[in-house]
Amino acid sequence: MPYVEKSDFKRDMNYIPDRITRDGRDGWPVEPGRYRLIAAKACPWATRSIIVRQLLGLEDVISLGTPGPTHDEDSWTFDLDEGGVDPVLGIPRLKDAFEARIPDYPRGITVPAMVEIESGKVVTNDFPWITHDLFHEWADHHRDDAPDLWPDDVREEMEEVMERVFTEVNNGVYRCGFAGTQEAYDAAYDRLWTALDWLEQRLADRRYLMGDSITEADVRLFTTLARFDAVYHGHFKCNRQKLTEMPNLWAYARDLYQQPAFGDNTDFEQIKAHYYVVQDDINPTGVVPAGPDPAIWLEPHGRG
Template sequence: MAGDGEFHRDQKYLATRITADGRDGWPVEPGRYRLVIARACPWANRAAIVRRLMGLEGVLSLGIAGPIHDDRSWSFHLDPGGKDPVLGIELLQEAFFRRDPGYSRGITVPALVDVPTGQVVTNDFARITLDLGQEWAAHQRDGAPDLYPERLRDEIDDVAEKVFQDVNDGVYKCGFASTQEAYDKAYRRLWERLDWLEDRLGRRRYLVGDTITEADVRLFTTLARFDAVYHGHFKCNRQKLTELPALWAYARDLFQTPGFGDTIDFAQIKAHYYVVHHAINPTGIVPRGPDPRGWLTPHGREDLGGRPFGDGTPPGPPPESERVPPPA
């Protein structure tokens, strides 16, 4: 938190990469790594979606931290015995300390962990999804979509950066502002960008091009949490998502697309934000609403054309062990 009351995200991540050629010392190998996420976290949700869309479930295992954590780190409190069944650790912090015993930066998800050594390789959330789409190509399912087509990369990067600064991170800038001036500035930027997105998505089915891209993955995870958390908890309350016709229809379109809604657990999302953020919600009371069944209502976005997976195909159902409760 800066002296001006503005929230500034620490983005000093472990930037080593898992690549096809292993140039950072971490080569792509089926079964070697474990992707640790939390269902609650929007940044981790991105990685879960891309792993599903690429069909990497059989080569990259998934560890799921629970929604509640303390100052030390995310924990595996939902697993039997409170330990990740593959890594054998109670706290994600342990994997960071195995990489660097003096590690003093954020313990964040998503994190890719080298199973043989138990060390975190990277927690660079923006790079992880790009690499799952590009570096893991040899192990992707038949029909995996191209989420980052070369001809559209400049536009995808531009849109994704705007969305990150003003929406993905913008809701946090509202929620964690400690002065009225900082909050007002973040609130204004958030709603100017959401109005821009509302206009853009009123004319096209997806953010860039006529298929789902990395830009859509990045926006979706914030929209999925907007009414349940950000509208009230983070004071982003000019309107609800359900009151923005194009964005609400767009979000439902993606939610109903295989690989998106089947990674969303609204109960865990609300448990995390309302219980962990003591300074914002000191009572720890978790709201009962909103009713999530609206996510399954018709959206009509097919009328705008577009092909969700381009020349690819939808992913199959998630493994039984990774299924989340449907909206009810």
């Protein structure tokens, strides 16, 4: 969960470190039907895992539970399900799965989370490893034409690109939004736009971040871009330009959105409800803006 310390934004990256692997070395072996992915479409970190699950064709292998977009400080809740209860796990709050595993769990209740269905225990909420392992550890269950999200020939460069996207863009918008002083905000703003200008230039001569094919790097960038004009531009004060005013990034984002795994799992109403309602320290009125019009995401992108 994000927090502000000494006026600078920090992200708590201390997650449950267990992984679901082929060899089950952490006690959690790959097994179709054994686990449920809990991931809110409002959350960019969680939406990554939903997109990857669909790209790889794992929908019938790992079930999906989707908490609602608004929650209290205690837990994500299953407001979208009948009776406010997840229909598979039978719980109203994701916190229940965390405390089934670790009583009085002391940290934030975050999504995405992988939960073992039979025991009702959370396995992990370590979001970068969840998507990594959906590709590498669940490979025997991918659909035949699944994309190679971690190509060997560009792996080293891709790791560098993803690190910069994470620190400067994914986290960069939060660094702006939660800055506690003008000085912290100004520094965060400069870092964010330096990175976005770099991405705009990078995408001038390639369709995707690593070339002609979608990789994990694109998934990680997309979830921030999808929220940019709807949330980050105004709510987080990232307002030098809108995404729609950056030709390469905007066309690239539309290209991804118009592919089912991305567009199917981008819910602008949930996104806006989450940020503008839950983050009442930034938006104390709780008013949720009506725009922008999502129809523009379906305009031709010209990047084929």
